[in-house]
Amino acid sequence: MPDQPVRDALTESLAHQVLGRLADVQGPYFGDFGGRFVPEALIAALDELETEYRKALGDPAFTGELARLHREYTGRPSPLTEVPRFAEHCGGAEAGHRVFLKREDLNHTGSHKINNVLGQALLVKRMGKTRVIAETGAGQHGVATATAAALLDLECVVYMGEEDTQRQALNVARMRLLGAEVVPVTIGARTLKDAINEALRDWVANVETTHYLLGTVTGPHPFPEMVREFHRIIGEEAREQILERAGRLPDAVAACVGGGSNALGIFNAFLDDDAVVLYGFEAGGEGVDSGRHAARFSGGAPGVLHGARSYLLQDDDGQTLPSHSVSAGLDYPSVGPAHSWLHDLGRAAYEPVTDDEAMEAFRLLCRTEGIIPAIESAHALAGALRLGRRATQEGRTGQVFLVNLSGRGDKDVATAGRWFGLLDDAGTHDAGQDAGHATEGDR
Amino acid sequence: MSGTTGTAAPADMAAPATGSRTGDRIEALRAEGRAALIGYLPIGFPDVERSVEAVLAMVDAGVDVVELGMPYTDPVMDGPVIQRAAEAALAGGVRARDVLRFAEAVAEHTGGRVPALVMSYWNLVLRYGVDPFARDLAAAGGAGVITPDLIPDEGADWIAASDAHGLDRVFLVAPSSTTERLRLTAAASRGFVYAASTMGVTGAREQVGERAEQLVADTRAAGAERVCVGLGVSTGDQAAEVGRYADGVIVGSALVRTLLDDDTPWAARLDALQARTADLADGVRRARPGAASRGTRS
Ligand SMILES: Cc1ncc(COP(=O)(O)O)c(C=O)c1O
Numbered sequence: 001m002p003d004q005p006v007r008d009a010l011t012e013s014l015a016h017q018v019l020g021r022l023a024d025v026q027g028p029y030f031g032d033f034g035g036r037f038v039p040e041a042l043i044a045a046l047d048e049l050e051t052e053y054r055k056a057l058g059d060p061a062f063t064g065e066l067a068r069l070h071r072e073y074t075g076r077p078s079p080l081t082e083v084p085r086f087a088e089h090c091g092g093a094e095a096g097h098r099v100f101l102k103r104e105d106l107n108h109t110g111s112h113k114i115n116n117v118l119g120q121a122l123l124v125k126r127m128g129k130t131r132v133i134a135e136t137g138a139g140q141h142g143v144a145t146a147t148a149a150a151l152l153d154l155e156c157v158v159y160m161g162e163e164d165t166q167r168q169a170l171n172v173a174r175m176r177l178l179g180a181e182v183v184p185v186t187i188g189a190r191t192l193k194d195a196i197n198e199a200l201r202d203w204v205a206n207v208e209t210t211h212y213l214l215g216t217v218t219g220p221h222p223f224p225e226m227v228r229e230f231h232r233i234i235g236e237e238a239r240e241q242i243l244e245r246a247g248r249l250p251d252a253v254a255a256c257v258g259g260g261s262n263a264l265g266i267f268n269a270f271l272d273d274d275a276v277v278l279y280g281f282e283a284g285g286e287g288v289d290s291g292r293h294a295a296r297f298s299g300g301a302p303g304v305l306h307g308a309r310s311y312l313l314q315d316d317d318g319q320t321l322p323s324h325s326v327s328a329g330l331d332y333p334s335v336g337p338a339h340s341w342l343h344d345l346g347r348a349a350y351e352p353v354t355d356d357e358a359m360e361a362f363r364l365l366c367r368t369e370g371i372i373p374a375i376e377s378a379h380a381l382a383g384a385l386r387l388g389r390r391a392t393q394e395g396r397t398g399q400v401f402l403v404n405l406s407g408r409g410d411k412d413v414a415t416a417g418r419w420f421g422l423l424d425d426a427g428t429h430d431a432g433q434d435a436g437h438a439t440e441g442d443r
Numbered sequence: 444m445s446g447t448t449g450t451a452a453p454a455d456m457a458a459p460a461t462g463s464r465t466g467d468r469i470e471a472l473r474a475e476g477r478a479a480l481i482g483y484l485p486i487g488f489p490d491v492e493r494s495v496e497a498v499l500a501m502v503d504a505g506v507d508v509v510e511l512g513m514p515y516t517d518p519v520m521d522g523p524v525i526q527r528a529a530e531a532a533l534a535g536g537v538r539a540r541d542v543l544r545f546a547e548a549v550a551e552h553t554g555g556r557v558p559a560l561v562m563s564y565w566n567l568v569l570r571y572g573v574d575p576f577a578r579d580l581a582a583a584g585g586a587g588v589i590t591p592d593l594i595p596d597e598g599a600d601w602i603a604a605s606d607a608h609g610l611d612r613v614f615l616v617a618p619s620s621t622t623e624r625l626r627l628t629a630a631a632s633r634g635f636v637y638a639a640s641t642m643g644v645t646g647a648r649e650q651v652g653e654r655a656e657q658l659v660a661d662t663r664a665a666g667a668e669r670v671c672v673g674l675g676v677s678t679g680d681q682a683a684e685v686g687r688y689a690d691g692v693i694v695g696s697a698l699v700r701t702l703l704d705d706d707t708p709w710a711a712r713l714d715a716l717q718a719r720t721a722d723l724a725d726g727v728r729r730a731r732p733g734a735a736s737r738g739t740r741s
Contacts, residue, residue, distance in 0.1 A: 037597055038592055038594075039592055039615065039639075040594055040614070040628065041619055043619070044619040044620065187523070197517050200519040201519060204642060303566050303570060304566040314566065318566040318567040318569060318571070319516045319533065320517055
């Protein structure tokens with residue numbers, strides 16, 4: 001996809017006039033997307049949540065406590081790291097592009113997920129609920145939720161597709177160590193979307209005592225807006241840091257997009273800076289043409305899933321299509337409604353990155369900078385490499401790229417080990433072996 | 444199996460016109476002094492041919508209104524029984540448009556006496572096109588649509604399309620619904636309002652939620668003319684209990700369950716379906732002993 005053409009710039013300035021600041025748009029709708037397509041039984045709880053969260057954000061007791069936790073527990077602000085050796089591969093050393101990583105991987109629990117989880121968990125306390133449930137794919141959101149539940153003394157149940165409990169056995173153990181109950185979901189495709197179905201069913205039945213601690217900017221209103229609010233700190237810190245370090249705004253911001261929380265979190269601070277181009281990188285899996293991917297914008301169409309209208313992988317009947325990605329965290333057939341809105345406005349561009357491209361970028365960051373990224377985040381790194389090449393080809397030099405490094409790769413070592421054939425001489429010969437076994441062989 | 448075909452005809456003619464096919468049917472039964480039995484089956488389970496047979500067998504055994512479930516990949520309002528049937532139906536290749544055949548079959552089989560409502564998660568209707576779906580369903584003789592994940596607030600297109608094509612629109616209320624939402628939902632619905640007996644998903648339960656009776660009363664007070672209760676009803680006794688206070692008793696999982704076991708011959712499964720239906724039909728008939736044969740609720 002080319003850089004924003006003039007037509008999009010016009011749409012954009014029109015959008016500013018009509019909408020005011022893009023960064024502050026409130027739900028239930030983001031343009032044509034979002035809403036509340038859920039059973040009536042949940043509406044009262046969603047209304048309560050919306051009221052409480054709006055009140056909380058205006059209450060210094062709440063925002064102060066969250067800020068304290070982020071400082072003393074999460075480890076915020078997360079650093080901004082320039083990665084010059086990696087940048088040499090980004091459109092060629094002569095082009096002089098600079099790459100900065102926003103280090104959400106250094107947060108407690110290893111990803112950006114904790115930002116949202118602590119915010120919602122504090123809200124749960126305010127609402128007087130005692131139990132939280134969550135869905136998880138890779139396990140990062142489940143681990144973050146189990147962590148906050150331990151910290152704040154909440155009962156915690158995490159739903160996880162059976163297939164993912166096997167792929168991510170280590171994170172299952174982490175959640176159980178933290179005191180959470182992990183429920184493998186054995187119906188449907190047995191992955192993230194089915195875990196969300198099961199969490200929604202639990203929520204309908206237990207909504208009086210239970211909060212559904214949704215892990216990304218999807219779902220019914222107010223989740224997409226509220227989860228953005230809890231992640232906007234990523235972009236706010238990064239904007240300040242890069243102004244200080246590079247002396248100017250970045251030319252482009254890159255993030256991976258599963259549900260879209262880390263991307264929206266970093267985009268948000270730049271939405272109203274028209275000169276900053278925003279790129280979301282989706283899981284292209286084995287290639288969009290293969291049908292095995294999670295590229296909702298290249299391979300999907302607007303539809304409703306899990307409470308919101310957004311771009312969706314679906315068949316001609318509206319049945320949800322299975323998604324595929326080497327990274328469990330991007331393996332989801334829909335996407336947050338705010339991204340669909342930004343896509344249709346032309347304010348952000350979304351491109352697929354294949355498994356192969358992501359794994360190459362994964363290895364490159366390990367080798368050039370000594371940082372093992374989450375495979376999810378490696379999609380953003382691969383995207384940055386592409387942006388650098390494209391800039392060089394188009395004669396633009398000295399570009400500044402800001403990449404959200406949403407998580408660290410500890411959880412992915414077994415997958416990467418198999419991918420690159422690193423486990424062979426450790427006695428693990430079967431490349432098809434699942435993560436649990438490979439991890440055991442590794443120990 | 445005892446059929447009830449024909450017995451309702453005189454009452455039908457005496458019933459007030461409600462502007463709704465399902466509404467007329469329920470009013471006719473009210474005049475007979477009983478609640479309607481509304482039976483749910485997913486289309487395409489175990490395959491399209493046999494599932495048409497099952498729906499008609501259920502009608503012959505005594506349901507008053509048919510609910511045709513559209514199998515969907517992500518049925519968040521359904522428990523394990525209906526999930527399994529839906530999954531099998533999808534694996535068997537059922538298509539969304541097949542539901543039109545079922546609506547036609549029910550209309551033909553009963554001479555239009557038994558209304559057929561479609562129960563569909565919203566994305567299937569969206570994808571078909573809201574107005575085209577309403578148009579085609581009406582043309583096939585369908586009576587309307589039950590929408591478990593569409594609230595009236597999001598339903599402007601559907602309200603317009605169902606008005607344009609004369610279809611019933613059945614929205615849900617739940618024990619958690621506020622008075623304001625009960626009013627909104629009652630005003631937006633046509634045919635009846637679906638009261639979820641409990642906070643939860645479909646599936647047989649030991650007891651029908653004790654909040655159901657209060658919810659029916661509250662929904663009527665909020666302006667609903669007809670309120671039917673679903674979720675958790677599986678036996679004739681439960682149907683009798685719910686039929687005492689509700690205008691209709693909705694049964695799903697308990698019927699679907701009779702068809703699930705692959706190892707049982709199909710004919711025996713149909714027998715079990717009819718036996719279960721007859722038990723439920725008997726339940727709604729003994730719910731209000733001594734009820735007048737005129738409508739009594741004021
Ligand atoms: C490290 C990391 N990055 C990204 C994601 C994708 O989620 P989102 O798109 O909401 O940021 C996940 C989800 O599990 C993750 O663990």
